[in-house]
Amino acid sequence: MSAARADAWLFVAQRASAVVLAVCVAIHLAVIIAAAQTGISAVAILGRTRGAFGWMAFYGVFVAAIAIHAPIGLRAILRESTRWRGLSLDLAVMAFALLLLALGMRAIGSLAW
Numbered sequence: 805m806s807a808a809r810a811d812a813w814l815f816v817a818q819r820a821s822a823v824v825l826a827v828c829v830a831i832h833l834a835v836i837i838a839a840a841q842t843g844i845s846a847v848a849i850l851g852r853t854r855g856a857f858g859w860m861a862f863y864g865v866f867v868a869a870i871a872i873h874a875p876i877g878l879r880a881i882l883r884e885s886t887r888w889r890g891l892s893l894d895l896a897v898m899a900f901a902l903l904l905l906a907l908g909m910r911a912i913g914s915l916a917w
Contacts, residue, residue: 825869850914870904875898
């Protein structure tokens with residue numbers, strides 16, 4: 805795949821993940837605000853959401869969107885503000901994406917049990 809074609813796909817992926825993130829952030833903030841207004845504690849929230857497949861799926865989508873969106877943006881910033889190019893940059897942001905995904909899935913795992 806040519807570099808221009810890869811950049812075009814990354815552009816589309818980042819914009820699509822931004823749409824998903826906008827929805828997820830809105831839902832997440834609404835839940836936080838609702839919980840804060842009722843005075844429910846974090847322990848009580850975890851007690852209610854633990855084992856709930858719907859919440860795990862929602863946060864799985866949220867984490868996946870973050871793991872796509874942030875590394876692509878970081879790659880663009882690094883390319884624009886440094887001389888770093890090529891395979892080493894791509895591998896570094898891919899490693900960052902995998903780290904975000906792993907940490908996010910680990911947090912979601914706490915909802916499972």
